[in-house]
Amino acid sequence: MTDFSQKLNKLSPEKRRYALDTLPGHLVSTAQTARLHQLLTDFDFMQAKLAECGVQALIEDYNLAMSSDVLLNPEQTETLQLIAGTLRLSAHILEPDKTKLAEQLLGRLLSFENPEIVALLEQAKQWRGNTWFRPLTANLTPPGGPLIRTLTGHSSTVKAVAITPDGKQAVSASWDNTLKLWDLATGSELATFTGHSRPVEAVAITPDGLQAVSASSNNTLKLWDLATGSELATFRGHRGWVNAVAITPDGQQAVSASSDKTLKLWDLATGSQLATFTGHSRDVNAVAITPDGLQAVSASEDSTLKLWDLATGSELTTFTGHSLWVNAVAITPDGLQAVSASEDHTLKLWDLATGSELATITGHSNSVTAVAITPDGKQAVSASGDNTLKLWNLATGSELATFTGHSRVVEAVAVTPDGKQAVSASSDHTLKLWDLATGSELATFNSFWVNAVAITPDGLQAVSASGSLFSLLDNTLELWDLATGKKLATFRGHSDKVTAVAITPDGKQAVSASDDKTLKLWDLATGSELATFTGHSSTVKAVAITPDGKQAVSVSGRTLKLWDLATGSELATFRGHSSWVNAVAITPDGLQAVSASWDNTLKLWDLATGEELATFTGEAGMSSCAVAPDGVTVAGDESGVVHFLRLEGVDFLTLERNVPLTLPSESPLSLLSEGLSLVQQGREEEAMSCWEKAIKLRPEAAAMIGGNGGKALEKQGKALWEAENYEGAVRCFQGAVKLQPKNAEYWHYLAASQRRSGDAEAALSSYETALKLQPDAAYIWSNRGYALFSLGRYEEAMASYQKALELDSDCESAYYNIACLYELQGDVDLAVENLQRAISLNSECREMAKTDRHFDRIRGDIRFRALLGE
Numbered sequence: 001m002t003d004f005s006q007k008l009n010k011l012s013p014e015k016r017r018y019a020l021d022t023l024p025g026h027l028v029s030t031a032q033t034a035r036l037h038q039l040l041t042d043f044d045f046m047q048a049k050l051a052e053c054g055v056q057a058l059i060e061d062y063n064l065a066m067s068s069d070v071l072l073n074p075e076q077t078e079t080l081q082l083i084a085g086t087l088r089l090s091a092h093i094l095e096p097d098k099t100k101l102a103e104q105l106l107g108r109l110l111s112f113e114n115p116e117i118v119a120l121l122e123q124a125k126q127w128r129g130n131t132w133f134r135p136l137t138a139n140l141t142p143p144g145g146p147l148i149r150t151l152t153g154h155s156s157t158v159k160a161v162a163i164t165p166d167g168k169q170a171v172s173a174s175w176d177n178t179l180k181l182w183d184l185a186t187g188s189e190l191a192t193f194t195g196h197s198r199p200v201e202a203v204a205i206t207p208d209g210l211q212a213v214s215a216s217s218n219n220t221l222k223l224w225d226l227a228t229g230s231e232l233a234t235f236r237g238h239r240g241w242v243n244a245v246a247i248t249p250d251g252q253q254a255v256s257a258s259s260d261k262t263l264k265l266w267d268l269a270t271g272s273q274l275a276t277f278t279g280h281s282r283d284v285n286a287v288a289i290t291p292d293g294l295q296a297v298s299a300s301e302d303s304t305l306k307l308w309d310l311a312t313g314s315e316l317t318t319f320t321g322h323s324l325w326v327n328a329v330a331i332t333p334d335g336l337q338a339v340s341a342s343e344d345h346t347l348k349l350w351d352l353a354t355g356s357e358l359a360t361i362t363g364h365s366n367s368v369t370a371v372a373i374t375p376d377g378k379q380a381v382s383a384s385g386d387n388t389l390k391l392w393n394l395a396t397g398s399e400l401a402t403f404t405g406h407s408r409v410v411e412a413v414a415v416t417p418d419g420k421q422a423v424s425a426s427s428d429h430t431l432k433l434w435d436l437a438t439g440s441e442l443a444t445f446n447s448f449w450v451n452a453v454a455i456t457p458d459g460l461q462a463v464s465a466s467g468s469l470f471s472l473l474d475n476t477l478e479l480w481d482l483a484t485g486k487k488l489a490t491f492r493g494h495s496d497k498v499t500a501v502a503i504t505p506d507g508k509q510a511v512s513a514s515d516d517k518t519l520k521l522w523d524l525a526t527g528s529e530l531a532t533f534t535g536h537s538s539t540v541k542a543v544a545i546t547p548d549g550k551q552a553v554s555v556s557g558r559t560l561k562l563w564d565l566a567t568g569s570e571l572a573t574f575r576g577h578s579s580w581v582n583a584v585a586i587t588p589d590g591l592q593a594v595s596a597s598w599d600n601t602l603k604l605w606d607l608a609t610g611e612e613l614a615t616f617t618g619e620a621g622m623s624s625c626a627v628a629p630d631g632v633t634v635a636g637d638e639s640g641v642v643h644f645l646r647l648e649g650v651d652f653l654t655l656e657r658n659v660p661l662t663l664p665s666e667s668p669l670s671l672l673s674e675g676l677s678l679v680q681q682g683r684e685e686e687a688m689s690c691w692e693k694a695i696k697l698r699p700e701a702a703a704m705i706g707g708n709g710g711k712a713l714e715k716q717g718k719a720l721w722e723a724e725n726y727e728g729a730v731r732c733f734q735g736a737v738k739l740q741p742k743n744a745e746y747w748h749y750l751a752a753s754q755r756r757s758g759d760a761e762a763a764l765s766s767y768e769t770a771l772k773l774q775p776d777a778a779y780i781w782s783n784r785g786y787a788l789f790s791l792g793r794y795e796e797a798m799a800s801y802q803k804a805l806e807l808d809s810d811c812e813s814a815y816y817n818i819a820c821l822y823e824l825q826g827d828v829d830l831a832v833e834n835l836q837r838a839i840s841l842n843s844e845c846r847e848m849a850k851t852d853r854h855f856d857r858i859r860g861d862i863r864f865r866a867l868l869g870e
Contacts, residue, residue: 005044020049024061028068036065037076040083041116043123047101055094056186059087079116082109085143091187092152092430093617102127103616107140131649133602133616133633139643140619146438147405148421149187150619151431153180158425160202160412164209164226167416170423171212171226172431175199179214181226184416184423184433191229195222202244206251206268213254213268215242221256223268233271237264244286248293248310255296255310257284263298265310275313279306286328290335290352297338297352301325305340307352317355321348328370332377332394339380339394341368347382349394359397363390370412374419374436381422381436383410387639389424391436403434407600407620407638428600428621456507456524461488463510463524465498477501477512479524489527493520500542504549504565511552511565513540519554521565531568535561542583546590546607550673553593553607555581560595562607564708567676571708572610576603585627591667594633596622602635604647608668608694608701616645668694668701672708679712682728687712688735706739710746713739717749726757737769744774752783760790778808786817794821812841820854831855832863839867 008016027036039045040062049058062084066077083105087094090104102124109117125134141147156175163170169190170182179193179200198218205212211232212224221235221242240259247254253274254266263277263284282301289296295316296308305319305326324343331338337358338350347361347368366385373380379400380392389403389410408428415422415436422434455462462480477491477498496515503510509530510522519533519540536556543554551571552563560574560581579599586593592613593605598621604614620639627633635643671694675687691709695702717732733750740746751766767784774780785800798821804814815838822831835855838845849855850868858864 004039004042005048008044008048016048017052020045020052021057024064028064028070031070033070033072033076036070037072037080040065040080041120043102043105043120043127046083047098047127047129050094050101051098055087055091055098056188059084059091062087075114075116079114082112082114082117082143083120088149088187089141089143089147092150097615097617099129099132100617102129103132103135104140107135107138107618108142109138110135111138111142128649131604131614131647133604133614133645134648135616136632136644136646139641139645141405144438146401146403146434146436148433148435149184150405151182151187151189151433152429153189153192154178154429156199156429157427158411158429158431159200161414161423161425161431162203162205162212163414163416163423164205165207165417166209167418167421169209169226170414170431171203171205172425173200173203173214174429177216179203179212179224181229182431184421187433191226193224193229193231195231196220201242204245204247204254206247207249208251211251211268213245213247215245215256217241219258221245221254221266223271233268235266235271235273237273237276238262240283243284246287246289246296248289249291250293253293253310255287255289257287257298259283261300263287263296263308265313275310277308277313277315279315279318280304282325285326288329288331288338290331291333292335295352297329297331299326299329299340303342305329305338305350307355317352319350319355319357321357321360322346324367327368330371330373330380332373333375334377337377337394339371339373341371341382343367345384347371347380347392349397361392361397363392363399364388366409369410372413372415372422374415375417376419379419379436381413381415383413383424385409387426389413389422389434401436404639405432405619406430454501454503454510456503457505458507461507461524463501463503465501465512475514475516477510477522479527489524491522491527491529493529493532494518499540502543502545502552504545505547506549509549509565511543511545513543513554515539517556519543519552519563521568531565533563533568533570535570535573541581544584544586544593546586546669547588548590548667548670551590551607551669553584553586555584555595557581558597560584560593560605562610564673564676566673567680567712569676569708569712571672572607572704574605574610574612576612576615577601579621582622583624585625585633587627588629588631589667590669594625594627594635596625596635598622598638600637602633602643602645608672608698608704610704611700614647614649616643618643668698668705671697672705675709676712679709679716679732682716684713684716684731684735688738691739710736710740710743714746714749717753721749721753721756726753729753730757737766742773744770744777744780747773748777748780748783751787755783755787755790760787763787764791776807778804778811779813781807782811782814782817785814789817789821794824797821810841812838812845815841816845816848819849820852823855823858826857828858828861828863831858832861832867835864836867 062080086108093100105124154174154176158172158174160173172180177196181191196216198216200214200216202215214222219238223233238258238260242256242258244257256264261280265275280300280302284298284300286299298306303322307317322342322344326340326342328341340348345364349359364384364386368382368384370383382390387406391401406426410424410426412425424432464478475494475497479489494514494516498512498514500513512520517536521531538557540554540556545552554561558577562571577597577599581595581597583596595603600618602616618637620637622635623638625635633645671690675690678687691705694705713732713736717729720728730753736746747766747770751763755763764787770780781800781804785797788797801814801818804811815834819831819835
C-alpha cells in the first residue's frame with residue numbers, strides 16, 4: 001500500500017471523493033510536476049479514482065496533465081500517454097467492472113520496458129481486491145496503435161455506422177433491432193432508439209446532424225430526431241428488406257436500396273415516395289449519392305453497379321467487372337469516381353463519367369463488406385469478412401495499413417469529417433474507433449470428419465469423436481491403438497455429430513458430447529454405453545472430467561452443467577456467460593473449472609458451490625482453454641492470441657511435473673458423489689454422514705450438496721413408498737428435510753410416509769411444519785385433516801378439510817376425506833354428496849372408494865352403489 005493510499009483511507013467518504021476529484025487539477029494549477037506525475041503513476045490512486053469516479057474521469061486527469069503548461073519531460077509524457085491510451089482501450093471493460101484495472105494494465109503494457117511502466121505493473125501485480133486472472137504476457141492490444149476505443153452495448157451484430165457532420169458523435173445500427181447514439185470523445189452511449197421490430201441494416205445522418213434515417217429488414221425506414229431520440233416518421237413501400245439508405249446533400253430526400261431489387265426516392269419532410277428505380281436483377285445491397293445530389297450509384301447481388309439520374313429516375317450506366325455480388329459503394333468527394341466492395345475479395349475504382357474500371361484493389365482474404373473514402377478523396381478504408389480493415393491509396397492502389405482487433409466480420413466503416421479517424425462496426429457486437437495516421441508424423445488415423453480426440457492416461461490408446469453437418473451416418477467414437485494405428489472399436493449411439501470426448505483418469509471410461517444435446521458414458525473395454533445424460537437444450541460443445549473421475553463438466557449454449565458419473569444425475573447448472581461457451585477445463589485439484597466463451601471472457605467457477613469466482617475479459621471470443629499443473633491458465637482466442645494467465649486470490653493444489661496425481665479423498669464434490677451412490681444402495685444414513693462431512697468442510701457448499709442430496713433421497717423415498725416400504729421412505733425423507741429444512745414438499749412426503757407407517761402424531765407434526773412453509777397449499781391441509789381423522793380428532797379434521805376447500809374449491813382429496821368423515825357419523829346423504837363431487841373432479845376416487853374400508857357401513861346403500869357404478 002502506497003503513502004497516498006494510506007492517507008486516503010483515513011479520510012471520510014465525502015473528503016475521499018473530493019480529494020480524488022480535485023487533487024490532479026490542483027497539482028496542475030500549482031505546477032507541482034513531480035507530485036502530479038507520481039500521482040498518475042500510482043496504481044492505488046488509479047484504482048481508487050476509477051472506483052469512485054469512473055473511467056472517463058480518470059482519463060480526463062491524464063488529458064489535463066498532457067494538455068497543460070506543466071513541464072513534463074519526454075519520458076514522463078510517454079508514460080502518461082501509454083497509461084491514458086490503455087485506459088481508453090479498456091474503457092468498455094472498466095466502466096461496468098471497476099475491478100479489472102490490474103488485469104487490463106498488465107495485459108496491455110507488459111511488453112513495454114519503460115521503468116515507470118514496469119514499476120506501475122509491479123504495483124498492479126500486488127492487487128488483492130478479489131480473485132482474478134493475472135496476465136503473464138502482453139495478451140491485449142497495446143496503446144499507441146490505430147485502435148483508440150471500443151464501444152460496447154449492442155447485443156447482436158452491428159451492421160452499420162454513420163458519423164455526424166461535426167465528427168463528435170456516431171449512430172450505429174444493429175441486428176438487436178436498435179440504433180445507438182455514441183459520444184466519440186468519451187465512448188459513452190448517449191441514447192438508444194427503439195421502434196424497429198426487426199434487425200436494423202443501415203443508417204444515414206442528415207447534413208445538419210439533427211436527424212437520422214434507418215433501414216430495416218421489416219421492409220421499412222424510420223426518421224429519428226437525434227436530440228430527443230423520438231421517432232418522427234416511418235416510410236413504407238418496399239416489399240423486401242431495406243439494406244441501405246443515403247441522404248441527398250440538401251437533406252431533403254433519401255434513397256433506399258432493397259432486397260426487392262429496387263431503389264426508392266423519399267421526401268423526408270412529407271414521408272412520401274417520389275420514385276422507384278428498377279433495373280437490377282437481384283437484391284440491391286448499397287447506395288451512394290453524388291456530392292451534387294443529382295445522381296446515385298447502387299450496388300447489387302447481380303455483381304453490377306448502376307448510375308441513376310435522381311430527377312428522371314433513368315438508368316445512366318451499368319458497371320460490370322466484379323465476379324460476385326457487390327456489397328458496398330462509396331463516391332469520392334469530387335463526384336468523379338466510385339469505389340465498390342465485393343464478395344469476390346476485391347475493391348474496384350470506377351470512372352463515373354465513362355463507366356470504365358480504373359483499378360482493381362486486392363489484399364483482403366475474404367469478402368469486402370464495406371468501404372469509406374477519406375474527405376480528401378485520396379484514401380479509402382475497407383472492411384472485410386477476414387475480420388480486418390485496410391487503408392488504401394486510391395491513386396496507386398497500394399495497401400497503406402491493416403487494422404486488426406475485431407474478432408468477427410467487420411460489417412461497416414465510416415470516416416470522421418477530418419479524415420483522421422474511422423469507426424468500424426462488427427458482428428462481434430462492437431464498434432471500434434481507429435487512428436488512420438498512426439515435428440515427425442508417426443501414424444495417420446483415417447476417419448470421417450474428426451472433431452475431437454483424447455488419449456488414455458497410459459498413452460497407449462486414443463478415442464476420436466466424429467460427425468459433420470454433411471453426414472448422418474458417422475456420428476461415432478472410435479478407439480485407436482497408438483502403436484499400430486489400428487482401429488480397435490467403434491462406439492455408436494449418438495444421433496448427431498460427436499463434438500468432444502474426455503477419458504476418465506483410470507482410462508476405463510470415456511464421456512462424449514454431441515450435437516444431439518446429450519452426453520454419453522462409455523466402457524472402453526467392452527464398448528458398451530453405460531449412461532446417457534440429458535438436460536442440455538442445445539449442442540454440447542465440450543466436456544471435461546474431474547481428476548478423481550467422479551464428475552464431468554459439460555458446456556452447451558451459454559451454460560455449463562456438472563454431472564455425477566456414477567449416478568448420471570445433474571448436480572448443478574452454471575450461468576453467467578452472455579454468449580456460447582466453447583471450452584471447459586478443470587483445475588488440478590478438481591475444485592474449480594475454467595470456461596471459455598464467445599463473449600470474450602474466461603470464467604472461473606467453484607464446482608462445490610456453483611459460484612462464479614473470477615472473469616478475465618479479452619478482445620476476441622475465447623475458443624479454448626486449459627489449466628497447467630502449476631495453475632497457469634492458457635487460453636486461445638479466435639483472433640489467434642494465446643493468453644497465459646495466473647489465478648490470483650484462490651488457493652488450489654499445485655502439482656509437480658511427472659509426480660503422480662494424488663488428491664484429497666474427502667473433497668466436498670467427492671463426498672457428494674459418494675453419498676449419491678450410497679443412497680442408490682439403500683444406505684441413507686451413511687450418505688447423510690458423507691454430506692454432513694462435506695458441509696463441514698465447505699459450509700458455502702451446503703446449497704448444492706443439500707439440493708442434490710435432497711433430490712436423491714426424494715427419488716429413493718418415492719421408490720420405497722411405491723414398494724410399500726414406508727419405514728424406509730421415512731428414513732429417506734427425514735434425511736431430505738435435514739438437508740433442506742425449508743422444503744415444504746419434503747416435509748409433506750415425510751408426513752405421508754409417517755402416517756402410512758402408523759405414526760399419525762409424527763405425521764401431524766410434519767404436516768404442521770410443511771404448512772408453516774407453504775400455508776396456501778390446499779393438498780397439505782387436506783392430508784393434515786386425514787392425520788387428525790386417524791387420531792379421532794374429527795372436528796379438527798373437518799376444519800382442516802374446509803380450509804383446503806377455501807384455498808382450492810376443486811380439491812378432490814378434501815371432498816373425498818369429508819365423505820369418509822360423514823360416513824363415520826352415519827350421514828349417508830352428505831357422504832354420497834361429497835364423494836360424488838370428488839369423483840366428478842377425479843374419476844380415480846371411484847376406484848379408491850370401491851375398496852376403502854371407511855365406506856363399509858354404507859356399501860349396501862343404493863345411492864352409494866349407483867355412484868360406484870355397481
